[in-house]
Amino acid sequence: MKRIIALVIAAIMSVSVLAGCGGGADLNKVMTDINSSYSLNLKSLESKDDLSKYYSIDPEGVKQFAAEIDSNNNAPVEIILVEATDADAASEIEKALAARYNSIVSQYASYTPEKLDSVKKCKVTKDGNFVSLIVADNAEEILQKYQESIK
Template identity: 60%
Template sequence: MKKVISIVSAFVLCLAIFTGCGAKEVKLSEVMDKINSDFSLSLQKLESADELNTYYSIDTADVKQFAAEIDPNNNAPVEIVLIEAVDADAAARVESALTTRYNAIYSQYSSYTPEQLDMVKACKVTKDGNFVSMIVADKGSEMLDVFYSYVK
């Protein structure tokens, strides 16, 4: 019986090791470059995690890597934020912060520019493992597909 338990334990440990080997490395800067290229965007890049804190109240300690761009003219609600959090708890906090920002955008555009509201409604905040995104832009769902092509 002890031998069976030992063999099963060793098998489980081997599976755990090999599962980690298949993890996909994603550079969010490359994802953002692809989105910019495919959709001909010209946005202002957020350069530091401190700017994530300023714009989105995201704790810099929660961020492993990010790529974020916003409309510098604020003519339209265009914000693309791609974040890899350090762990699942951090991802949940990042998702909460981005949801708060999305709700603020939704509220702002429902009051002041209702013609843009349908576009905002079609956008969303998503979380896939430790990857969190908020894409608020025309063709946001297509941009999200590009993001998913890298992280899934």
């Protein structure tokens, strides 16, 4: 009888541990889905250090991320999806991505004003600890797909 009770308690504990892991999306899977839907050919950022290098994001504040950028600069395409470790880190990441977005707007205003309207349709978003910068021709559709995946 004691063994049965012990097994039941162990099973309940296992289920409760797994239930706690369910909140959130796998951002690499989200990026894969975006790439398959929109046939993007972008360069992946591989490490949290890349986020620091390109966006001045503190790696300690990043729980997970998926990031891809246009490596040949033919068009303004950057998709940065980040889950922060907490609300404070999410706010800091939002500031860093907003600074990058403003830089992109300035760059395209100066050098390729014909593409500026498409860049202005893009934006940085924050939903809880999830922060994104999506700059692409289909930004609104990509953002919707992303937001659906993190709910």
